[in-house]
Amino acid sequence: MNLIKVKGKSENSFDYIHEKWIFKEIKESNEQKFKCKSYKSKFKCPAILQKISDEYKGDDSLHNHPHPVIRTRMEPVNKMKVPKTTRKITASKRITIKPTVPEKLKEFKNLVTAYQLIKSTFIAQVEADDGSCASILSTKYCFDLLGKAEEIYLHATYKIQLSDIKISQILIFFVRRNNIGIPCVFVLSDSTIKSLYAKIWENLILRIPSIKENLKRVVTDCYLPLTFAILEALPQTDVKGCWMNYIRMAARQWKSCNLVNMRHEVLKWSFLIPSLPPDQFKNAIMEINETIRDKKETYIEPVTEKFMSFIKRWWEPAATIISFSNSTNDSINISEYFDRHMGSEFGSLTPDIFQFSECIKRICDNSENTWKMMERGAQFELYEKQSFIKINNHISNNLELLSDGKISLEEYFKQAMTSDIHELILKILETRQYKNDVGRLDEFHKN
Structure with a gap:
């Protein structure tokens, strides 16, 4: 050619x-x-x-990147031939052909036949018994990828909010390939109750039966209605969080105890508990409690002990599920790259439904190209070099020293959680996605 x-x-x-x-x-x-x-x-x-x-x-x-958008540039002379009024009329005409946006998500499917760009990404709309509903958006190729995946990362984001339709949450399904998360399916929901999550999974399994055969693990945030819905729909599948999910869980409980110092030694050390072998969880909790008692003149003992009692009650019984010591790659938040660029991907953190749908089409097309290129052996090092991946070797080396008896558990806490790593975690917790996250863990029992 x-x-x-x-x-x-x-x-x-x-x-x-x-x-x-x-x-x-x-x-x-x-x-x-x-x-x-x-x-x-x-x-x-x-x-x-x-x-x-x-x-x-x-x-x-x-080529280690998606196909570029090819646009030939208009010569200035030719551009001048197009009157400004004509361009303005064209832009206005594009606005007028868009249908009226409904106030409720339940009426969203009415836009499908009226607006072609939504039609190309609309998969289904599901409704729970209480009337709450969710709309599933993707392209056929990316939707079918869910049936091939052994691991799905389910990102429950509050970072993006539509400017014209009121929603409670956007669920983003990432399929994992190597250490890369490829966004494939987007779900708009107007509620966060268990029955609606159950309807979403019921619809996905109905349309892609191979999910039941191939899916081995779902990684998601520690939100019990969502977790229980997944376990009921896919009882043979493991459901757990990545390291960032457990960090967020600890930080949320820390705030709910009215503790404000995010650089507190007790909180820093608790972040490292999921990295330990399961048989070390109990010792780690005891070690932190001993530190609280030894420094009771510095720490607010009753409050910090209340925080540690939560860690003991929630994490110690689930140590085998939570621990990442045997496979530090499992701790990686594979949605991190996409999450950091979410505003750019959607053109805004508050797009309208038309802009959102157009961006989903583009994102899914890029995901399709990325998947196909990875099947041909392409390496996307850019996506892999993320913050939590960078600290894997550091954590692994210190775990090896701990298992060999060369350092104590207290030394592991001090060496593994360096100031750089801790500042990185705090920076992520200050992003729009987590900054105002002050929900109590007790709320997670509500279905």
Whole structure:
């Protein structure tokens, strides 16, 4: 296939389009070579295109990023020929063809036939017995990926809120491949009760029966109505949290005890308990309690002991499920990269339903390309180099020293939770997703 030469962004610069990729000419080369335009981006794409015997050839599998959106730039002279009033009328016309947005999520499905972009991503709408409802959005390819996945990360986010339809929560389903979370399915819900979660899973299993056969684990936040709904729908599947979920759980309880110092030694050490082997949970809790008693003039003893009694009551009986000591990769929050860029992915943290639907289509198309490229062996190092992955080796090395008896449990707490790691955790807890998270764990018993 021949190269298509188009004008670049700056004066006297050109881009070269070959199939679905954009290249820049390597001017320093004696031969006619071109490198992928993403070589300077965050992807550092290594793909090269070379002219061989009047043909342009390259290895497409080297591209480690989704296909770019190819838009040819309009010449300034041609742009001037389009009157400003015409462009304004066109924009206004686009607004008028959009249907009226309903006030309630229950009426959302009425937009499906009226607006094509929603029709292309709408899967189903489910309703619980109390009248609450949820809308499932995805593309066919990404929706079917749920049936192939052995692990799903279910992100219950409050970070995005629609500006025109009132919702309670957005559920984002990520399928895991290596240490990467690929967003595939989005669910808008107007309630967070167990019966609605049960209807969502019932619909997913009805449409994709292979979920029951292939899915081995669901990783999600510590919210009991959601957890119980998953366990009832998929009793053979393990349900647990990632490390960030347990950190959030401890931080939430810390705040509910009216403790405000997030740099407190007791809280810092409690963050590390899930990283220990199951048989060390009891010793770790005892070690922290001893520290509280030894420094009772510094700590508010009754309050901190109340916090530790919660840790003992919730975590010690579930130590085998919670512990990540045998596989530190399981502790990774695979939604971290997407979560940090969520505002960019949706164009806003408060998009309207039309913008949200259009962005879901684009996100799912990118997820499809990413999955296909990973099946061909592509490595997406950018997505893997996330904050919690960076600390895995550090935690693993200290766990090895602890198991060999070279350091004590107290030394492990001090060495594993460095100031850098702790500041990173606090920074994440200050993001919009978690900042106002002051819910009590007792509330989780409500279905």
